[in-house]
Amino acid sequence: MALSTAEREAFLAEGRIGALAVQEEAGRGPLVVPVWYDYSPGGEVSFLTGADSRKARAVAKAGRFSMLAERTHPTYRYVSVEGPVSSSNPTTEDELIRIASRYLSEESAADYLARSDLDALVTFHMRPEHWLSSDLGAF
DSSP states (O other): OOOOHHHHHHHHHSOOOEEEEEOOSTTSOOEEEEEOEEOOTTSOEEEEEETTSHHHHHHHHHSEEEEEEEEOSSSOEEEEEEEEEEEEEEOOHHHHHHHHHHHSOHHHHHHHHHHOOGGGEEEEEEOOOEEEEEEOOOO
16 A cells, blocks of 8 residues: 555655665666665655765766665565755765764764765765655555
């Protein structure tokens, strides 16, 4: 069963590992990789990556990407969003802290920040245009 707008936005806003998909080359399937991301209901999906990474080059070239977040225990639930890159920027300290804090304890996030090279990171932002969601019920 499809989720309501409020349900899908709340689900995407939870701290889950995202699966980013982006068309990289003609004649091949999309590049699909796990990412940490940030999202607040009604806002944009943001993720950061190495500025010189394969992922960053593919997203910059394609100008759009898809993101999937899922829960794999009953009830299985997922939300997928797709849309254009609305902007990209060198990753700020605030962005790094916000995203890392979704996945790490406060102490671990501080350590991660201390070991990160902000000059080597880029943050991409996407305004979701297309949503796909479902809760497949109890098994």
